[in-house]
Amino acid sequence: xxxxxxxxxxxxxxxxxxxxxxxxxxxxxxxxxxxxxxxxxxxxxxxxxxxxxxxxxxxxxxxxxxxxxxxxxxxxxxxxxxxxxxxxxxxxxxxxxxxxxxxxxxxxxxxxxxxxxxxxxxxxxxxxxxxxxxxxxxxxxxxxxxxxxxxxxxxxxxxxxxxxxxxxxxxxxxxxxxxxxxxxxxxxxxxxxxxxxxxxxxxxxxxxxxxxxxxxxxxxxxxxxxxxxxxxxxxxxxxxxxxxxxxxxxxxxxxxxxxxxxxxxxxxxxxxxxxxxxxxxxxxxxxxxxxxxxxxxxxxxxxxxxxxxxxxxxxxxxxxxxxxxxxxxxxxxxxxxxxxxxxxxxxxxxxxxxxxxxxxxxxxxxxxxxxxxxxxxxxxxxxxxxxxxxxxxxxxxxxxxxxxxxxxxxxxxxxxxxxxxxxxxxxxxxxxxxxxxxxxxxxxxxxxxxxxxxxxxxxxxxxxxxxxxxxxxxxxxxxxxxxxxxxxxxxxxxxxx
Numbered sequence: 064x065x066x067x068x069x070x071x072x073x074x075x076x077x078x079x080x081x082x083x084x085x086x087x088x089x090x091x092x093x094x095x096x097x098x099x100x101x102x103x104x105x106x107x108x109x110x111x112x113x114x115x116x117x118x119x120x121x122x123x124x125x126x127x128x129x130x131x132x133x134x135x136x137x138x139x140x141x142x143x144x145x146x147x148x149x150x151x152x153x154x155x156x157x158x159x160x161x162x163x164x165x166x167x168x169x170x171x172x173x174x175x176x177x178x179x180x181x182x183x184x185x186x187x188x189x190x191x192x193x194x195x196x197x198x199x200x201x202x203x204x205x206x207x208x209x210x211x212x213x214x215x216x217x218x219x220x221x222x223x224x225x226x227x228x229x230x231x232x233x234x235x236x237x238x239x240x241x242x243x244x245x246x247x248x249x250x251x252x253x254x255x256x257x258x259x260x261x262x263x264x265x266x267x268x269x270x271x272x273x274x275x276x277x278x279x280x281x282x283x284x285x286x287x288x289x290x291x292x293x294x295x296x297x298x299x300x301x302x303x304x305x306x307x308x309x310x311x312x313x314x315x316x317x318x319x320x321x322x323x324x325x326x327x328x329x330x331x332x333x334x335x336x337x338x339x340x341x342x343x344x345x346x347x348x349x350x351x352x353x354x355x356x357x358x359x360x361x362x363x364x365x366x367x368x369x370x371x372x373x374x375x376x377x378x379x380x381x382x383x384x385x386x387x388x389x390x391x392x393x394x395x396x397x398x399x400x401x402x403x404x405x406x407x408x409x410x411x412x413x414x415x416x417x418x419x420x421x422x423x424x425x426x427x428x429x430x431x432x433x434x435x436x437x438x439x440x441x442x443x444x445x446x447x448x449x450x451x452x453x454x455x456x457x458x459x460x461x462x463x464x465x466x467x468x469x470x471x472x473x474x475x476x477x478x479x480x481x482x483x484x485x486x487x488x489x490x491x492x493x494x495x496x497x498x499x500x501x502x503x504x505x506x507x508x509x510x511x512x513x514x515x516x517x518x519x520x521x522x523x524x525x526x527x528x529x530x531x532x533x534x535x536x537x538x539x540x541x542x543x544x545x546x547x548x549x550x551x552x553x554x555x556x557x558x559x560x
Contacts, residue, residue, distance in 0.1 A: 120299045128305045132389065136270055139401050142513065143263055143408070144174050151409045151513045174263055181264030184257065189272065192328040195238060197318060201231035211374040218383045220310055222292035228377060229317050232326045233370040239331055243338065256346055258332075258339035259411065266401060273393030277304065280320060280387050284308035295386060307388025321387045326373060329399040334363050336400060340407035344414060353422045354415040357506040358406045361429040365499060368437060375444060380528070406503050406514045415508040425505045432498025439484040439492035446480050455483035463550065465543035479543075481550045488553045490532070493525040497555075529554050 120128075141156070148170065149155030159165040204212035212230045219225050247255045254260065281304050288294050293310035297303055312320045337359045345351050369376070376382065385391060417425070445453050446460055453460065461482040468474050484491045500521040507514035533554075536544050554560055 120297050120302045125299060125301060128301050132301065132305060135393075135398065139397055140174075140266065142405060142516065143266060143401060144170065145513065146408050146412050147175070147263060148173055150412050151511050153511070153513050176264065177267040178261070178264040181261045182268050184261060185265055185268035185272070188332070189328050191239070192235065192331060193318075193323075195235040196229060196231065196323055196327055199231060199234065199238070201229070201234050203231070203234045203237070207233075210371060215374045215377060217377040220290070220293050222290055222310075224290055224293065224311075226311055226313075226319065227316075228319060228322055230374045230377075232331070232373045233367075235327060236331050236334075236366070236370050240334065243335055247342070255342035256339055258336050259343040259408075262408075266397070269397045269400065270393070273389070273396035276320070276324065276392040276396065277389035280312050280392060281308060283312055289313040303388070305389045307386030307390065310386050312387050321382060321385075321391060322377075324387075324392055324395040325381055326369070326376070329395045330366055330369060332400050333403060334359070334366050336404045337362060337407045340404070340411050343411050347411070348414055352410065352414045352416045354417050354506045354508070355407065355410045357417075357422060357425055357429075358410065358503055361426070361433075361499065361502055361506070362403075362406075364429075364433055368433070372440075375440075380532075402520070403517065405516060406507050409507050409511065409514045413507075413510055415506075415510070417506070417508070422506075425502050428505070429499050429502030432495045432500075432502060435484065435495030436492050436499065437495070439495060442483045442485060443480065443492075446478075446485075451478055451480075455480070458482075461486070463543065463547050465540045465547070467539050467541075467543075477540075479540075479547045481547065486551060488555055488557055489548075489551050490525075490529045490554050493529060494555045497521060497525060526555070 142153070145151055145153050145155060149159075156165070156170055159170070160167065201212035204210050210233065212233065214227050215230045217226045217228055243255075246252050258265070283289075284294050284303075285308075288309050289312055290310070294308050295310070296308060314320075341351055341355050341359060344355055381391070442455050442460075446455065446462075451460055451462055460480050462478040462480045465477045465479055466474055467477065480486075488494060497518070500518045504515045504518045533544075536547075540547070
């Protein structure tokens with residue numbers, strides 16, 4: 064799951080999107096004929112590079128891609144295996160290997176292997192989410208004030224296409240969780256600990272799906288793309304496989320790979336995974352600790368926020384810039400559900416009961432972080448929808464008038480807000496996100512490093528995304544972006560960064 068959006072993108076006008084669409088559409092026929100250079104000049108790349116992934120791949124990028132393709136699955140396995148065999152002590156396997164107590168083969172053989180029971184569970188789960196996505200039209204928007212669901216339009220793609228999406232993630236989440244609780248309390252078709260009990264066998268199933276989806280997406284891009292003009296080739300197999308070729312691969316009119324795998328089944332499963340960990344803690348120790356409750360509550364708020372704002376998500380980097388490949392396909396099948404839930408897994412093996420003041424402090428940190436994250440994005444969305452004709456913190460918002468020139472030589476106008484939360488830091492929504500991430504980790508205490516992988520990863524991810532966002536904005540706005548930086552000098556933390 065990707066988090067946050069680029070300010071320069073969210074504050075842009077429809078004309079900007081039309082310009083970007085037209086500029087890439089003009090070169091799209093060349094894209095498929097000239098794989099290495101994509102048929103564009105250096106000056107055009109500077110503009111078109113604002114969309115999607117790289118046009119060309121340097122050696123550092125290629126080495127990074129190959130490293131992730133080879134090592135990322137083992138990184139996930141290492142974390143999960145450390146909990147299964149070493150009570151979540153990340154140093155445990157290394158110490159055993161160094162001292163000669165265990166070999167890699169012995170550690171591998173002790174880990175639960177693929178099972179057909181897990182395969183059946185996983186197949187039913189994914190099929191159920193496909194059914195809810197494709198076959199159950201959204202009704203939540205008809206009775207939930209403020210919720211936007213049903214058929215919604217996305218942003219214009221580089222080739223000028225505006226796709227329509229089935230926004231029914233909140234409904235899928237509600238139906239799934241109602242059935243989960245009904246089963247736990249009445250039907251008892253399966254144990255609430257079923258996810259934990261099959262955690263590593265399910266990992267193999269998730270890997271199979273992730274690689275299968277990424278491979279299918281690549282083959283599809285070459286043989287039968289949904290929109291050939293929205294494909295981007297670099298001439299490098301590994302980079303194409305990882306970062307994707309097709310912008311919006313689809314099957315039929317409604318099954319959109321990017322929206323489905325970004326928003327289901329991993330994120331719907333996030334809260335169910337935590338509930339299964341909670342049930343296991345209750346089974347093992349006869350109680351649920353306040354730390355486990357905190358992790359469940361704070362992460363459930365984040366998941367529900369995602370689904371409540373799923374239509375808004377259509378305007379974020381994931382949908383509007385990223386192509387669909389292994390990075391999104393495998394990442395959303397494996398990386399997200401297995402590494403974003405490490406806190407709950409850790410607390411099964413290492414239950415932590417926090418002092419009341421500590422628990423309240425962690426809860427407040429998480430809630431304040433969520434408030435900053437949500438209100439920052441709300442201010443930006445309100446400013447964009449009203450073209451600045453609104454009130455931010457009780458007064459008319461301040462902004463900088465910016466201009467940019469398209470490849471066809473036409474000049475367009477845009478606005479960058481410098482008041483409200485956007486006057487505090489250029490990416491304060493990321494700051495709020497990191498505060499919430501830190502709260503998840505602090506709920507686990509300080510006994511092991513494993514729960515703190517999440518805040519470490521999110522910091523690297525969001526700082527990188529922050530720099531990537533600003534690189535796009537520098538290319539687009541030029542001197543106007545420098546004026547904006549002079550008004551709002553800090554990226555994430557006022558006075559520090």
